[in-house]
Amino acid sequence: MDLKYPIGRFEFTGALTEDERRKCIHQIEAAPVRLRAAVEDLSEEQLDTRYRPRGWTIRQVVHYLPDSHLNSYTRFRLALTEDDPTIRAYDEAAWAELHDARTGPVGVSLDLLDALHRRWAGLLRNMDDGDYRRGFRHPELGAVTLEASVALYAWHGRHHIAQITSLRQRREW
Numbered sequence: 001m002d003l004k005y006p007i008g009r010f011e012f013t014g015a016l017t018e019d020e021r022r023k024c025i026h027q028i029e030a031a032p033v034r035l036r037a038a039v040e041d042l043s044e045e046q047l048d049t050r051y052r053p054r055g056w057t058i059r060q061v062v063h064y065l066p067d068s069h070l071n072s073y074t075r076f077r078l079a080l081t082e083d084d085p086t087i088r089a090y091d092e093a094a095w096a097e098l099h100d101a102r103t104g105p106v107g108v109s110l111d112l113l114d115a116l117h118r119r120w121a122g123l124l125r126n127m128d129d130g131d132y133r134r135g136f137r138h139p140e141l142g143a144v145t146l147e148a149s150v151a152l153y154a155w156h157g158r159h160h161i162a163q164i165t166s167l168r169q170r171r172e173w
Contacts, residue, residue: 003052006162010155012148021132021147024154029121031157032114035065038164039106046173047106051163056096058167061160063101064092066112072153073120079136079146080127086137124150 002008016024039047039062047059056064071090078085095101127146135145167173 001166004055006166007159010152012151016147016151021150024150025121025124027154027158028124029117031161032110032117034161035062035113036110038161042173049167051167058164059106060096060101061163062106063104063109064096065157065160066109066116067095068092069113069153070116072149073116075136076123076146076149079134080131084135084137089139
């Protein structure tokens with residue numbers, strides 16, 4: 001098993017059907033509940049365990065998800081209100097090393113992710129085909145459509161939650 005990519009790497013094969021798009025939105029909406037379940041009853045010591053050698057701790061993964069998804073949500077809103085905006089990238093690894101991400105209580109980030117995903121899912125459900133064709137320019141990735149982004153973030157939540165659940169399985173927690 002690839003510890004870094006327990007569900008495999010993200011692959012976007014092109015235009016989503018309406019059903020595939022609905023599935024992505026459902027996965028985004030379900031991520032906070034799944035993350036909360038993944039860390040339920042973990043001790044502070046377990047939360048501070050790395051999910052793989054040289055990887056982040058479970059605590060850092062929990063704090064990273066709302067950081068990342070808040071950035072994505074903002075990118076969606078920019079793409080919906082501006083023509084082909086250039087977004088700003090950020091140093092995810094540096095954010096994960098900030099004090100709050102290394103030591104903060106996970107409940108705060110679980111609550112933030114829950115509120116964020118409720119709002120994000122509401123936005124996604126009310127977008128039309130033309131909205132999903134809109135996009136933004138990423139300084140490293142180039143042009144990115146909102147359709148590709150919804151697929152990416154549906155995968156992204158499952159990906160990081162699987163890092164936690166696969167560690168729990170390996171450790172029999």
